[in-house]
Amino acid sequence: MTLAESQGSDARDLALLNEELGLLIDGATNHAIYMLDPRGHVTIWNRGAERIKGWAQAEILGRHFSLFYPPEDVLAGMPQRDLDRTSLAGRLEEDSWRLRRDGSEFLANITMTALYDEAGALRGFGKVVRDITDQKAAETALARREQHLLSILATVPDAMIVLDEQGRIASFSGAAERMFGYCEADIVGEKADMLFPRIDRDRDGGFLGSYLVFDDRAVAGAVRTVRGQRKNGEIFPVELAVGEALSGGQRIFTGFLRDLTQRHRTESRLRDVQSELIHVSRLSAMGTMASTLAHELNQPLTAIANYLEATRDLMVDPSPETVLLVRGALDEAAGQSLRAGQIVRRLRDFVARGDVEQRAEPLNALVREAASLGLIGAGQAGVETVMTFVDDSVCVQVDRVQIQQVLVNLIRNALQAMAESPQRVLTMTSATLRDMVEVTVADTGTGIAPEMTDRLFQAFASTKQDGMGLGLSICQTIVEAHGGRIWAAPVPGGGTAFHFTLMRSSADAG
Template identity: 60%
Template sequence: MAEELGLLIDGATSYAIYMLDTEGRVTIWNLGAERIKGWTEAEIIGSNFSKFYTLEDVAIGKPVDDLARAAACGRIEEDSWRLRKDGSEFLASITLTALRGAGGELRGFGKVVRDITDQKAAEAGLVRREDHLRSILATVPDAMIVMNEHGTMSSFSTAAEQMFGYAKTNVLGQNVSLLMPPIERRDQAKFLRDYLTTGGSSIIGNVRMSTAQRASGDVFPIELAVGEASIAGERIFTWFVRDLTNRQKTERQVKELQSELIHVSRVSAMGTMASTLAHEINQPLTAIANYLETTRDMIGDTKDGLLSEIAEALGLAAAQSLRAGTIVRRLRAFVDGGETGFGIERLDMLVEEATSLGLLGAHEAGIKVTMTIAAGLDTVLVDRVQIQQVLVNLIRNAIQSMATVACKKLTIATAPDRDGWVRVTVADTGIGLDPDIRARLFDAFVTTKEDGMGLGLSICRTIVEAHGGRIWADADAGTGAGTAFHFCVPLAGDDDV
């Protein structure tokens, strides 16, 4: 029996198995101990086991302490560094057992040692790789979700937490359908079953567009790629998810900018054409005014009532022709970037001239017009034609907004604003402002008219701001409906006179 036991001990070549007496001297030494530590049985029998310890451990009395602990506890287990015969060190898994007789007396110690240097190195390498993988998953911008063939999630990356708004601890173990909108959630289980049954791989490795749902309930567009792997006989799937919200927003903005660019190109072409037309039209307008005035002078003073009315009409027509010529010259200066005609103007006359042109057809449309010109605001420092252009634009817009309403009231008023400024108001009882465009009301190319270009209010803002003023709109004109537009222009000071 003893011989068979010796054969068994010597056959365990992966383990160093040896016996110590109560003082720590080696009494039995197997072939595994010889292979691992390097000493032969003849070399080591009778030697103290402290020679297997590093010099640092011997200096602190660890060999004696280990025997004392094993005697007290019966057995100790630990991983520690040990020496070979050639002086090299190795990491050992050690079990030291106290051997006692039938009466409990200490007979010696049995020791089993296994070299775990390579094992620990492999484990450390695995830990490093896992740490590296975790660091990648924590920083990669795309969400990564791992699930089994039933859709149960087993991994949820940091980017996935940020994208979907779920904490990892709240989703692991749940079905991936949690991340889908209701309309797609009910199809997920069927999709996985069909895929596993048919073995189809058309989606594996391919990128497709889909939608997902955040913890807040918001549905958003995603780009989805799916990977498949088999681990220990179990099929797992990995989702790589990219949030397309910002990309689609950027694409929409690009399309809007492209559309605006087309509008700008058209406006630029119109500006070139307007500059050319302004030069060509100005001369015939001047000629028309001269012909009209000459015809009026030819009638002269007459007692004939009809001829008097004709002469008066000819005078008004000549004045409007001259006014049209002035507008054309201002337009050309505006397009060419020339200087504008700032000057001191009487506010009441400026408003009256603008309304006479802007209110054409208002009476026939059944519109009641009220004008309120505040006292003490006599003169302003403006470009008369440009400010009249703003007024005419606002008045025509107001008339058009009241085309389909029963109550048609238009109010044109002036009032003091902040010190040194006067406020001009054009208010109507029309259909009011569309809430969708209220914030962009004065932006270029924003319009509610089917045939409009959306430049009128943008030009008005440019003109008013060029005067140092501001323009804005109120959704309620004080009558429960309609819109009130206001703009401010500077009063003429003593230094301007």
């Protein structure tokens, strides 16, 4: 090959290379790629530059690149300063605002490189510009959402703990720090089991043990109550819910924990106050029955006094016949004293404060004992009592005194409701309903006033002039605490029937 042919071949290869390089540059439509001469005039302009900046190649070649800067940056001398910085450092990369042909601004990621020839002389600058307006907006929105989420997590009262598959702590919220007493920096990487008492870890498998054995995630995600242990060793009740997610192909677990200490204290105090209120209600009921009780006790005491006076007179001149009479009188006096003692004992048991204790009690005996107290004075008021009970072997799981309080309250209400009725019949019945029993106290009184139908069991709702409206509300509280319910229904022909249910005990007699 001759020299001329060799030179021609090299020229064709160079032309082909330049063509391929041009195609490559023009194909980068997401990037504005252009060149500047040493003074900042545009010498090369690709299609990406046309799309991003808006100028066609024909109208931008030879023009100064300061066209791309906002006016205030031009007045500040930024274009020339950028050329000088690039010449000195060889490369400049930054994010800055630039102009399009239509005057709109966009946030650009700019890379400018100084180009030198073999002799070290500056030939110009190569620039690559990418529009990152949408990207930055998305990053800003994401950062804002993350900050919002972090602010929520920092203020939410529930503790949040994130764990990896091995149960190691990856994240420990501010609420968790306050709840357990550990700093996040000290506990990240540790096993979460350290937050729970050892005896519970051994029994339940720790924080994740019982969760991971579930196949049904709906069951696993249920809220449950466990015990936590603070850094100082204090054990406290915790409400725990665990969720699961995938991140990078790995399972992560998030535990949400709520300290129940204050709730339990409040519930305990509420139970104490409620128990005290129930006790006060019993005392109040006895107060309203005071005159009737005094009359009921006065009868056996008067009889005792009369029998003793008779025996005194008979012993003035004793004879075999009078001794027999004295013996009979003393027997009667003893019987009346026992009757008075039973009344006093029932009253003492009924008004005693005592601890609330539910145990198996024979239903019929419980109802009859309550009736003997609640029906004091009913005979003198002309009230007929009808009782129909289930078999005596049926037992209920109750606190005896509290259920008797319900019965006494319902009986006394029934007696008051029939005070002006021509027919006065009080009916008490019991019936079994699978694992429950139903007790009914019905009267033939005036019935429930229409305005009280929806408020019957509300506290302080009463139609009695001297009533506080707590009796039925307390009855409802007691019955519901025993797992039952209480309601009222009209009786055909007039009157009201109060029904309540109780849990049947497995200790039924027989």
